[in-house]
Amino acid sequence: xxxxxKENILSKNQQIIFNLINKSSEPLKAYTILFNVQKKGIKAPxxxxxxxDKLVEIGKIHKIESKNAFVACKNSNCEISKATVxxxxxxxxxxxxxxxxxxxxxxxxxxDKNGMxxxxxxxxxxxxxxxxx
Amino acid sequence: xxxxxKENILSKNQQIIFNLINKSSEPLKAYTILFNVQKKGIKAPxxxxxxxDKLVEIGKIHKIESKNAFVACKNSNCEISKATVxxxxxxxxxxxxxxxxxxxxxxxxxxDKNGMxxxxxxxxxxxxxxxxx
DNA sequence: CTCTAAAACGTTATATTATTACATACTGTT
DNA sequence: AACAGTATGTAATAATATAACGTTTTAGAG
Numbered sequence: 465x466x467x468x469x470k471e472n473i474l475s476k477n478q479q480i481i482f483n484l485i486n487k488s489s490e491p492l493k494a495y496t497i498l499f500n501v502q503k504k505g506i507k508a509p510x511x512x513x514x515x516x517d518k519l520v521e522i523g524k525i526h527k528i529e530s531k532n533a534f535v536a537c538k539n540s541n542c543e544i545s546k547a548t549v550x551x552x553x554x555x556x557x558x559x560x561x562x563x564x565x566x567x568x569x570x571x572x573x574x575x576d577k578n579g580m581x582x583x584x585x586x587x588x589x590x591x592x593x594x595x596x597x
Numbered sequence: 598x599x600x601x602x603k604e605n606i607l608s609k610n611q612q613i614i615f616n617l618i619n620k621s622s623e624p625l626k627a628y629t630i631l632f633n634v635q636k637k638g639i640k641a642p643x644x645x646x647x648x649x650d651k652l653v654e655i656g657k658i659h660k661i662e663s664k665n666a667f668v669a670c671k672n673s674n675c676e677i678s679k680a681t682v683x684x685x686x687x688x689x690x691x692x693x694x695x696x697x698x699x700x701x702x703x704x705x706x707x708x709d710k711n712g713m714x715x716x717x718x719x720x721x722x723x724x725x726x727x728x729x730x
Numbered sequence: 731c732t733c734t735a736a737a738a739c740g741t742t743a744t745a746t747t748a749t750t751a752c753a754t755a756c757t758g759t760t
Numbered sequence: 761a762a763c764a765g766t767a768t769g770t771a772a773t774a775a776t777a778t779a780a781c782g783t784t785t786t787a788g789a790g
Binding site for chain 4: 506
Binding site: 475493494495509510513532 | 746747748749750756
């Protein structure tokens with residue numbers, strides 16, 4: 465018998481905000497999201513941040529820390545939400561989630577010299593994308 | 598003849614702020630820095646942020662993106678300021694710069710499938726440190 | 731030395747990002 | 761129905777960061 469997964473049905477606000485992020489071609493910032501969902505009744509920052517926190521927690525979206533922006537996870541409902549790798553173009557700011565199993569495994573297995581056991585990591589690569597170089 | 602290095606003499610504000618960060622046992626946030634250097638005549642946020650930007654640029658300090666905090670570089674005046682790796686304890690928030698040549702080389706050589714050439718990366722590992730686990 | 735361009739500085743105001751605090755409502759058990 | 765846990769709505773405010781000025785200092789070039 466395979467491991468059961470909780471359905472992770474999204475609440476109303478979570479669904480609205482996830483839909484917006486998911487159909488966006490670029491990472492969205494919290495206040496950009498807020499402006500775009502006000503017509504749907506989400507009027508205040510805490511509503512947005514609470515939904516974002518939850519969506520990050522369950523792996524539906526990721527936060528690009530260096531940009532304070534959020535993207536939908538592209539990796540099959542994100543089994544690897546605890547192991548994120550992004551590529552960021554320093555010119556046009558286009559951001560992609562890097563899916564490299566070898567890299568992810570390598571990093572997931574990494575242990576430092578202080579005997580610290582890592583549960584999670586976030587890696588952000590910067591450079592110039594094809595178009596901008 | 599060996600390659601010449603610019604001295605990178607710090608300006609007054611840069612030196613004050615670097616000294617503070619360098620002697621701190623933990624990452625410092627911009628406004629914590631501001632409060633701590635007001636007696637030295639640095640009174641406004643832009644003065645702090647400008648110095649921080651410069652110090653990051655020349656590799657004397659690094660920004661921990663997930664914490665909006667700054668630490669002094671521990672790697673011999675930081676030849677590798679474009680390739681940073683940190684370990685962060687999720688409980689006590691202690692942060693260390695990870696110096697693993699193999700890891701750094703592996704990541705520096707990494708190229709993604711979109712033909713993007715990376716110039717820089719930042720990796721943040723999260724877990725529980727020895728004490729907290 | 732003097733001129734100049736770049737870097738650094740000082741200051742005010744404001745923009746952007748994120749949280750606290752508290753009251754209310756919904757959801758899924760027992 | 762009663763309860764616990766999650767989600768919601770709202771107002772206020774905290775924390776982080778930048779814009780836009782004008783001035784001063786620094787480091788080289790001539």
